[in-house]
Amino acid sequence: MNRVPAPLLPAWTRWGSVLAVAGIIGYFSVVATAPAPPQPGSLWDKKLHFVAYAGLALTLAYATAPPHSRGFKRAGLVLVTAIGYGVLVELIQAPLSNRYFALLDVLANIVGALLGMIWFGIERRLRYIPVPDANL
Template sequence: MSSQAKTVRLGLTILLSAYWLALFTATHIPYVPRELDLPGGDKSQHLVAYAGLAFLLALRQWYGSSPTWKRAWTVLGIVAVYGIVDELTQIPVGRTAEVLDWLADVAGAVGGLALLAGLRGALGRLTESHRDGAS
């Protein structure tokens, strides 16, 4: 792996770590002010937050390699298990664990993976068409 690729991978690792830490912190605040509510209630927050987590985790895992179904399932599994842990560890801080929250987490993760796969495909086609036009 080139030094540039290592630098990018390190940057992705730092970004993923910061995002994950922020997500954990946000989901373990005992009281969430109403001003932070998004339309659609907390399910939309779960959907968006876990889409971001899966997107960044997959981007970090797939950087410099080809995405495969096995890698996608691995990312989905990691995020789904973390969603369960996240829900259960909210109980001690006075929040509730809900199955529907977890389902929104998993749906968000699927959306994040789909978004990344779509972007990779679109960028790949753009690169190919640019390369074909340049020759």
């Protein structure tokens, strides 16, 4: 099978992206002023959770991509990490006066993280080409 060449950025760049995505999720989930609870029937809040945790799972999948290794163990670790972070953020929100814990948010986080697992199917068709570190 012909694999499509794809750049594999240096590890520090890939992991920096994971920290940036996790930091943005954490900031808007815990620190930023919370909007009013969503109106019944409104899916906007759940869409944000869905997109955020799909993005987290995707960045985790790419960050953990070694040039020659693929496997279910890595995919499971990525999924558990993304879901665990989503649950942790919801638990941190629970005691805060301006936030609330919601099982539907946890579910949206899980569905988003599951969507991010699509990367592992795509990755089977890729051939990573390490990008040299510029040694800034």
